[in-house]
Amino acid sequence: MSFFSDAVETLKTLVTLIGVGLGLWGAVNLMEGYGADNPGAKSQGMKQFMSGAGIVLIGQVLVPKLSDLFTVAALDTNTVLASVNYFYFSALSIVTNVAAVFNPQFAVISAVLAA
Numbered sequence: 001m002s003f004f005s006d007a008v009e010t011l012k013t014l015v016t017l018i019g020v021g022l023g024l025w026g027a028v029n030l031m032e033g034y035g036a037d038n039p040g041a042k043s044q045g046m047k048q049f050m051s052g053a054g055i056v057l058i059g060q061v062l063v064p065k066l067s068d069l070f071t072v073a074a075l076d077t078n079t080v081l082a083s084v085n086y087f088y089f090s091a092l093s094i095v096t097n098v099a100a101v102f103n104p105q106f107a108v109i110s111a112v113l114a115a
Contacts, residue, residue, distance in 0.1 A: 008067040015059030023052025 026048025033041030 005067055008063060011066070012059050012063040015063055016056050019052045019055030019057075019059055021052070022055060023049050026050070026052055 026045045028045070029041050029048055030045030033039065033043070033045050
């Protein structure tokens with residue numbers, strides 16, 4: 001079981017580092033866009049920065065929950081299903097909240113679908 005814990009920790013670190021790298025790249029593009037008064041570079045920089053922040057969030061919140069899926073192998077079926085449902089609804093909640101920031105109409109649609 002320690003193999004899975006180590007693998008999840010490594011995956012968490014890798015996903016977080018990729019997100020940080022993308023966020024830094026976006027910040028550089030954003031600064032370049034403001035320096036050259038280039039709206040295209042500002043837009044691209046903001047998108048990259050926000051995408052990097054989202055990837056960091058996934059790395060810090062969702063990836064550690066993968067260890068719960070691997071550690072329930074010895075438990076009964078109800079516990080396994082509860083863990084899978086918890087992971088699914090956690091992921092759905094994060095995706096819904098991030099999408100609602102960019103598109104407020106999505107929040108209304110997702111609230112209706114979740115009910």
